[in-house]
Amino acid sequence: MSFAxxxxxxxxxxxxxxxxxxxKRSADAGPSFVFAYNLICxxxxxxxxxxxxxxxxxxxTWPAAIGIVLSxxxxxxxxxxxxxxxxxxxxxVVYPTARGTGPxxxxxxxxLLLGEKPTSLKVIGLFGVVAGIGLIATQGDLTAFxxxxxxxxxxxxxxxxxxxxSYTVVDAYVVKDLGVHPVILDWCSNLLRFVLLAPLxxxxxxxxxARMAGRWHLVVAVGLLSPLSYIFVLLALDMGAPLSVVxxxxxxxMMVGALxxxxxxxxAVGRWRLVGxxxxxxxxxxxxxS
Numbered sequence: 001m002s003f004a005x006x007x008x009x010x011x012x013x014x015x016x017x018x019x020x021x022x023x024k025r026s027a028d029a030g031p032s033f034v035f036a037y038n039l040i041c042x043x044x045x046x047x048x049x050x051x052x053x054x055x056x057x058x059x060x061t062w063p064a065a066i067g068i069v070l071s072x073x074x075x076x077x078x079x080x081x082x083x084x085x086x087x088x089x090x091x092x093v094v095y096p097t098a099r100g101t102g103p104x105x106x107x108x109x110x111x112l113l114l115g116e117k118p119t120s121l122k123v124i125g126l127f128g129v130v131a132g133i134g135l136i137a138t139q140g141d142l143t144a145f146x147x148x149x150x151x152x153x154x155x156x157x158x159x160x161x162x163x164x165x166s167y168t169v170v171d172a173y174v175v176k177d178l179g180v181h182p183v184i185l186d187w188c189s190n191l192l193r194f195v196l197l198a199p200l201x202x203x204x205x206x207x208x209x210a211r212m213a214g215r216w217h218l219v220v221a222v223g224l225l226s227p228l229s230y231i232f233v234l235l236a237l238d239m240g241a242p243l244s245v246v247x248x249x250x251x252x253x254m255m256v257g258a259l260x261x262x263x264x265x266x267x268a269v270g271r272w273r274l275v276g277x278x279x280x281x282x283x284x285x286x287x288x289x290s
Contacts, residue, residue, distance in 0.1 A: 005236035012232035017256035019225040020082075020095050021264060022218045027086035029215055032208040034079045035197040036216075040223020041190040049187045059179045067174035071185060072192030074170055078163035079193060085160055089153030092261030092273055096136050097154055099253060100280045101161020102168065104129045121286050128283025135276025136258070182234050186227050 026033045052058075085094040104126065118126075174180045201208045212219065258277045 002239075005239045008232045008236040008239075012229040012236075013253035014256055015225050015232070016229040017095070017253040017260055019222045019229070020257060021091060021260045022222050022225075023083060024086040024091040024095075024261075024265065026215045026218050026222075027083060029211040030083055030087065031080060031197055032201050032211045033215065033219065033222075034083055035194060035201045035208070036212060036219040037223040037226065038079075038190045038194040038197070040220055041227055042187065042194055044224055045183070045187050045190075045227060049184055052181050052184055056181055058181065058184065061178070064174070064178045064180055067170065067178050068180065068185060068188045069192065071167060071170045071174055072189040072196075074163060074167040075189045076193045076196055078160060078167060081156060081160045081163055085153065085156030089156060090261055091265060092258040092277075093136055093153030094157045094160065095257035095261070096132070096277050096280055097157025098160035098164060099257070100129050100132060100283070101158045102164040104283075105162055105165045125283045125286030128279050128286060130283075132276045132278075132280025132283055135279060136273050183227075183231065186230060190227070 023033070029036075082094070082098065085098070171182075171185060174185055175182050258273060
């Protein structure tokens with residue numbers, strides 16, 4: 001991979017971890033925050049979408065429309081699940097667990113549903129992901145699972161990871177097989193989330209505004225940054241970077257997320273959680289490369 005795509009991929013990993021940090025800091029706002037940053041996404045990226053619509057051939061078929069709607073629904077569930085996870089647990093637990101669960105579930109699905117034969121590297125990778133999640137959640141003390149709330153971060157992280165795996169499959173099909181431009185798909189997904197959340201949020205606008213008090217700068221930042229990491233990855237692939245290298249490189253965001261939780265949010269990360277992140281990253285890399 002040449003220097004320019006490498007910079008894009010590394011930047012994407014840091015941007016992804018950073019906007020999740022901002023979401024964690026706004027966790028108490030719940031759906032109101034998701035609604036607001038999706039509005040920013042739609043407004044900020046609308047000129048790009050209009051330009052693409054004027055210059056690109058876009059499929060106007062029912063399968064494409066259904067795929068876009070399905071993608072939006074899964075992304076909505078992902079956004080709400082992630083925000084809820086940040087309400088009940090640390091960033092340094094939920095974020096790495098969510099990022100690691102997607103490849104884990106994808107590999108299990110390939111083994112169980114598609115009949116793929118597990119290689120030795122993939123088996124090691126699977127154990128690495130499971131062990132990494134365990135170390136992150138317990139910090140080396142397995143009795144943590146028996147404490148009140150000890151499993152919350154893992155549960156919400158795994159739920160978020162399952163939705164990541166789901167929208168990855170849906171988006172790949174919509175883009176590759178149905179011919180929808182990735183930026184247009186992402187924008188339509190944001191628009192659908194905004195429309196579906198509107199009745200919930202606007203039912204009590206005073207409460208929504210109260211929850212958003214002092215958080216508007218975070219709304220703007222997340223609204224601008226959350227699509228950007230995805231766009232950077234697409235640009236790197238378009239510049240010729242191999243997917244087999246790009247995908248594992250993105251997983252450094254798990255370690256970045258844990259470090260941000262420790263340095264910015266002052267979460268009790270500790271050496272075992274950092275070791276767990278490292279084991280998790282290595283496990284994901286083995287799953288991606290084997």
